[in-house]
Amino acid sequence: MDHFLQTQAWADVQASLGRRVHQQSGPGWRFLAVEEKNPAGKVLYAPYGPVAATPSAFDAALAALVDVARSCGAVFVRIEPVSAGLEPSAADAELRRRGLQPAPVNQQPELSRVIDLEGDFKDVLAGMKPVNRNLYRNIHKKGVTFRSSQDPDDIRILLDFLHMTARRNGFKPQSDEYLTQVAASLMPAGAATLFIAELEGSPIAAALVYDSADTRTYAHAALDDSHRKLSAGIPLLVTLIAEAKDRGLKHVDLWGVAPADQPDHKWAGFTAFKKSFGGREVSYPGTWDLPVKKLRYRAYQAARKLRNMAVAGVRSARARTGR
Template sequence: MEYFLQTKAWEDFQKSLGRHVHRQSGPGWSFLAIEEKNPAGKVLYAPYGPVAESVEAFDAALAALRGLARSCGAVFIRIEPVGLDPESGPGILRNRGLQPAPVNQQPELSWIVDLDRDFKEVLAEMKPVNRNLYRNIHKKGVTFRTTQDPDDIRVLLNFLHMTARRNGFKPQSDEYLTQVAQSLMPAGAATLFIADLHGGPVAAALAYDSADTRTYAHAAMDDTHRKLSAGIPLLVTLMADAREKGLKHVDLWGVAPADQPDHKWAGFTAFKKSFGGREIAYPGTWDLPVNRPRYAAYQMARSLRDGIKALIKRLTP
């Protein structure tokens, strides 16, 4: 799989935000790293990177990242290595001086639907209700279309606002998603899928494409038409379109661990798993201090802040 957050399209998007980015590669490894700011100072962050084919290749990538961090004055390096075994990976990372980041920036678990087969096989692995909706939703007047016009991102933004009000969550800002659309859609790296009912939109989903994988990034629907469940056939349409374009996988993004039924992502997880597929695990987000005194001060300040928050929560009626 080619991970979208390591692609040239994502690099160009980061540049459009005014960020400094670095790309390096060698035998069996590569990474896209982004300069970011946090309370510690400058951070060099490789989302779902470095990508390495072996432990030896990972060591070479880590050495390159360390040299790059020193040259640009980063306090620490934050990575999410791809290619290391999730079980042995933590030991490998600790032995090289890395430590788990305070939080995972990208999901540690994701859900993948493989498309390199007859689409009837993909449909057969879905729950019957998903297949039936995909095959029969047109009888209710619902149609589907795609667009790569950045102005159409307003359709998704409106639905995200509705969902945020209903569920009390904070979506990505309009400014951020608008910039995503302006950078990625004209380049063909992002597509907006829209479900229409009698000519008016009732659901939308934004997907990102790498060389072999489509990533299901953002989706929402019109509250007044929830009973239609248009988001289900819309996602199946997104998958069918990806297969027609020769992509091999659809990444439905983060899911909750199976042994945590009360996880905040439990509802999203059940929805994603209803389309068939398989789980993929990563070692998670790890930090490599470069300026150790400043990184230690950052960790101490964070622990103190978290302790105060926990105390206030316990004391609040």
């Protein structure tokens, strides 16, 4: 499965945001890595990368990443080797053997939900909950229609709905400036599409997707609170899955779900939503760090631990005093 965050289109997005991007490839491997800043200093981050066909190719990619990190002064390399040629059951041990250590937090989701599109679309529909299929087949009777757009100006529709959702659920979405720039870079190139549900010509829900060579990624979605009872987000998602099938893509990645044993996880609500469309759960190795400037990295880790202990102490004190 070709992840969008390791494509040329995503490199173009990062460059348009003013970030320095490094791309290299060799026999059986390739990577896209971005220079970022964190409290340790400069970091070289390969989102869902590097991509490698075999363990030896992965080693070559890792060596190239370290060379780039040294040349640009990065304190460490941060990777998410979802396609590294490593056996999933042995990935943790193999990464540690190579000197990597788990990052303090996962930057990209460690679990995802993937719908495979090979075969007849009726089989894809059969994997969904009956209510999803029925809404997809019958919502037109309520005056709801669907369209797609690759006009960057239409991103405003999604942004307005995201603001509504943020106010309702108390979360902070990515900035308007960021998503506007993403749309301006990807939509004219055909690498991103906005799907819009409309009621009598007025938008009531929207979803932004990214396309790689074989996979459509469901990236951002939100709807108009005043039309929640129509559940337009469900047939909207089925519509973009059907369109991906028509386009010849092999997978739809619903991107990011909560573990089954964590019912109180902050993603639990939309995890249940995503599972209702069928598919399979995909587990990734997570985010890992490879120190390049080892003393600096150890100091960064120690400072993080002290800060976390201080925060935990404040919370404990507040709990005891009832503040």
